Amino acid sequence: xxxxxMQEGHARRGRYETPHGVIETPVFMNxxxxxxxxxxxxxxxxxxxxxxxxxxNTYHLHVRPxxxxxxxxxxxxxxxxxxxxxxTDSGGFQVFSLAELRKIKEEGVSFHSHIDGAKIFMGPExxxxxxxNLGSDIAMAFDECVKxxxxxDYVKRSCERTTRWLARCKTALENFNSESDAVNPGQALxxxxxxxxxxxxxxxxxxxxxxxxLPGYAIGGLAVGETHQExxxxxxxxxQYMPKDKPRYLMGVGTPTNIIESVKRGVDFFDCVMPSRxxxxxxxxxxxxxxxxxxxxxxxxxxPIDPRCDCPTCRRFGKSYIRxxxxxxxxxxxxxxxxxxxYFYNKLMSEIxxxxxxxxxxxxxxxxxxxxxxxx
Amino acid sequence: xxxxxMQEGHARRGRYETPHGVIETPVFMNxxxxxxxxxxxxxxxxxxxxxxxxxxNTYHLHVRPxxxxxxxxxxxxxxxxxxxxxxTDSGGFQVFSLAELRKIKEEGVSFHSHIDGAKIFMGPExxxxxxxNLGSDIAMAFDECVKxxxxxDYVKRSCERTTRWLARCKTALENFNSESDAVNPGQALxxxxxxxxxxxxxxxxxxxxxxxxLPGYAIGGLAVGETHQExxxxxxxxxQYMPKDKPRYLMGVGTPTNIIESVKRGVDFFDCVMPSRxxxxxxxxxxxxxxxxxxxxxxxxxxPIDPRCDCPTCRRFGKSYIRxxxxxxxxxxxxxxxxxxxYFYNKLMSEIxxxxxxxxxxxxxxxxxxxxxxxx
Numbered sequence: 048x049x050x051x052x053m054q055e056g057h058a059r060r061g062r063y064e065t066p067h068g069v070i071e072t073p074v075f076m077n078x079x080x081x082x083x084x085x086x087x088x089x090x091x092x093x094x095x096x097x098x099x100x101x102x103x104n105t106y107h108l109h110v111r112p113x114x115x116x117x118x119x120x121x122x123x124x125x126x127x128x129x130x131x132x133x134x135t136d137s138g139g140f141q142v143f144s145l146a147e148l149r150k151i152k153e154e155g156v157s158f159h160s161h162i163d164g165a166k167i168f169m170g171p172e173x174x175x176x177x178x179x180n181l182g183s184d185i186a187m188a189f190d191e192c193v194k195x196x197x198x199x200d201y202v203k204r205s206c207e208r209t210t211r212w213l214a215r216c217k218t219a220l221e222n223f224n225s226e227s228d229a230v231n232p233g234q235a236l237x238x239x240x241x242x243x244x245x246x247x248x249x250x251x252x253x254x255x256x257x258x259x260x261l262p263g264y265a266i267g268g269l270a271v272g273e274t275h276q277e278x279x280x281x282x283x284x285x286x287q288y289m290p291k292d293k294p295r296y297l298m299g300v301g302t303p304t305n306i307i308e309s310v311k312r313g314v315d316f317f318d319c320v321m322p323s324r325x326x327x328x329x330x331x332x333x334x335x336x337x338x339x340x341x342x343x344x345x346x347x348x349x350x351p352i353d354p355r356c357d358c359p360t361c362r363r364f365g366k367s368y369i370r371x372x373x374x375x376x377x378x379x380x381x382x383x384x385x386x387x388x389x390y391f392y393n394k395l396m397s398e399i400x401x402x403x404x405x406x407x408x409x410x411x412x413x414x415x416x417x418x419x420x421x422x423x
Numbered sequence: 424x425x426x427x428x429m430q431e432g433h434a435r436r437g438r439y440e441t442p443h444g445v446i447e448t449p450v451f452m453n454x455x456x457x458x459x460x461x462x463x464x465x466x467x468x469x470x471x472x473x474x475x476x477x478x479x480n481t482y483h484l485h486v487r488p489x490x491x492x493x494x495x496x497x498x499x500x501x502x503x504x505x506x507x508x509x510x511t512d513s514g515g516f517q518v519f520s521l522a523e524l525r526k527i528k529e530e531g532v533s534f535h536s537h538i539d540g541a542k543i544f545m546g547p548e549x550x551x552x553x554x555x556n557l558g559s560d561i562a563m564a565f566d567e568c569v570k571x572x573x574x575x576d577y578v579k580r581s582c583e584r585t586t587r588w589l590a591r592c593k594t595a596l597e598n599f600n601s602e603s604d605a606v607n608p609g610q611a612l613x614x615x616x617x618x619x620x621x622x623x624x625x626x627x628x629x630x631x632x633x634x635x636x637l638p639g640y641a642i643g644g645l646a647v648g649e650t651h652q653e654x655x656x657x658x659x660x661x662x663q664y665m666p667k668d669k670p671r672y673l674m675g676v677g678t679p680t681n682i683i684e685s686v687k688r689g690v691d692f693f694d695c696v697m698p699s700r701x702x703x704x705x706x707x708x709x710x711x712x713x714x715x716x717x718x719x720x721x722x723x724x725x726x727p728i729d730p731r732c733d734c735p736t737c738r739r740f741g742k743s744y745i746r747x748x749x750x751x752x753x754x755x756x757x758x759x760x761x762x763x764x765x766y767f768y769n770k771l772m773s774e775i776x777x778x779x780x781x782x783x784x785x786x787x788x789x790x791x792x793x794x795x796x797x798x799x
Binding site: 081082083084085086087088089090091107111112116119120121125126127128346347349359363364365367368370371372374375377378379381382383 | 457458459460461462463464465466467483487488492495496497501502503504722723725735739740741743744746747748750751753754755757758759
């Protein structure tokens with residue numbers, strides 16, 4: 048259940064409860080693929096940069112160090128010392144993109160590990176077993192994330208199978224949650240809407256999975272090559288068929304502009320590797336747009352990345368020093384830049400929440416939606 | 424001047440004043456070669472792990488980002504946001520080890536940068552100019568660090584030249600300090616004793632440089648291939664000729680055992696890349712000896728690296744998680760391990776200081792000198 052506090056148009060200000068605390072929405076989840084944020088950030092750092100939800104990847108943790116090991120260590124929360132909410136993806140996206148793919152069958156997918164080539168089988172039950180071992184607060188359904196573009200008929204059949212898989216996910220997780228030694232018996236299953244950019248398939252699929260009355264729903268399979276406008280149009284088409292009292296999660300999105308525009312269209316949850324990945328390349332988000340620390344003009348610039356930013360990096364370090372660290376290939380450079388970018392995203396969401404509460408989100412959107420995409 | 428608080432045998436508990444605060448000795452200086460500790464530690468982290476003195480490398484900072492740039496940014500303290508004492512080496516060691524060496528003349532050394540091959544000339548005046556631009560609290564004399572073994576006659580002539588260079592360093596730094604725009608006009612020059620493992624050359628050189636009445640003296644050119652016993656013997660030979668009221672710095676040393684044994688022989692200052700470098704390879708110091716996190720037995724070990732350790736890593740993270748981060752090549756692994764090792768070294772020095780104050784250093788030494796070198 049998403050407790051709706053305020054709405055402005057389709058934009059929603061909400062609150063979602065998990066076994067590890069309440070999530071204020073709209074929210075951006077911080078991606079720690081292998082149970083750590085790339086760039087050298089630990090759970091202690093997440094506490095300092097306003098992170099609400101940590102997101103880890105089921106596939107990666109399954110192959111290394113293994114979900115059994117993490118279960119033996121008390122689950123992912125204890126393993127990485129993060130006491131707030133955790134969402135795990137289903138492994139589906141990685142199975143279909145990273146792994147050397149072997150075969151999709153009704154039962155699930157056989158493939159080879161990208162680490163050591165070991166043969167792995169993953170279907171709905173296996174994904175739920177792994178996520179149950181990890182003990183995240185929100186487990187995502189095992190689905191097929193189809194490429195865009197893909198033929199209409201293929202997408203239609205894939206959606207039908209994803210629906211059947213979802214029913215199996217639901218049964219499996221209910222069983223795992225009822226085991227006496229479940230790591231996190233309050234673990235919730237969220238369904239994932241697919242259908243590429245075919246609006247009729249998206250809607251039909253959404254209606255089917257909504258009937259399962261899950262506690263949350265994601266829009267998956269976007270931000271994989273379609274245009275931004277196609278993405279927004281697809282969200283608009285499907286959003287009205289998503290339950291109003293459940294959180295909506297747009298998977299793998301995106302730029303600050305994408306987030307603002309999707310909040311406007313009724314989305315509550317986001318995740319993306321962009322702030323950490325771009326940070327590691329020196330592309331830094333500011334309230335005036337995106338700056339590149341590699342630019343020579345910052346050589347002797349002692350000012351912080353963004354003087355309005357209160358992040359641990361901007362409160363202490365100047366651009367000249369950070370640029371030196373980048374050129375000298377000091378790992379501290381990555382850490383300082385990722386801290387800044389994640390803090391910026393978390394702060395952006397906090398500003399969006401305030402704006403909706405105060406019924407000035409549309410004003411916020413027109414002020415920042417384009418500005419934040421500028422190259423400065 | 425070293426203010427001597429207490430002595431036990433040759434071991435000294437002292438206090439040394441700098442423009443950026445008082446240093447309690449014996450002390451281990453934390454090496455931040457390029458104005459950052461490798462492994463992703465910033466000046467904020469140094470404050471949390473008990474660092475007293477940060478050490479940066481003149482040669483590295485001269486070639487990148489350039490000492491002029493750092494001067495323009497207000498000096499090294501402001502550039503890296505470290506408000507405590509900083510010591511810079513002279514560049515001599517790197518010039519003679521890293522750089523593609525061209526020619527040693529009476530004036531100084533011509534060589535090529537290891538970064539871009541650019542031709543550089545460095546002599547006593549150039550080293551002092553660079554260190555004055557960096558604005559460290561303690562500048563080290565420009566010397567020749569001769570290889571061990573080297574022929575007696577070569578070492579003798581090298582020492583004589585190093586003495587002449589030291590006199591030029593003293594004049595040069597006095598001039599730079601008297602300039603109205605000096606970054607750190609209270610910058611002190613410490614002399615460096617050379618002479619390889621020839622005790623008569625060490626003693627003669629020490630007597631000559633002591634006559635310059637500098638505020639501190641280092642023993643250089645050790646820990647470069649001689650045995651530990653040769654090193655201890657050399658310290659014992661030269662120590663009695665070092666001024667009692669000046670700090671003594673054993674450059675580039677060493678293991679916890681080396682440090683304990685050298686404190687026993689009258690040394691006050693240490694530096695070494697060992698805790699950070701070994702930490703990056705998973706070799707972690709504990710009060711029971713050195714452990715290797717790569718050992719399979721730590722796979723499911725939830726305990727901290729050392730349960731008696733209060734470092735930010737041990738207070739929060741377990742061995743199983745750290746080992747996973749190492750195997751997954753997450754930069755966080757390096758950070759957590761370097762934090763632990765540097766904290767351990769800083770804590771070791773604090774324990775040594777307490778032991779001397781309470782006249783139980785010999786007891787401390789017999790308890791820990793061999794134990795800390797064990798592989799566990």
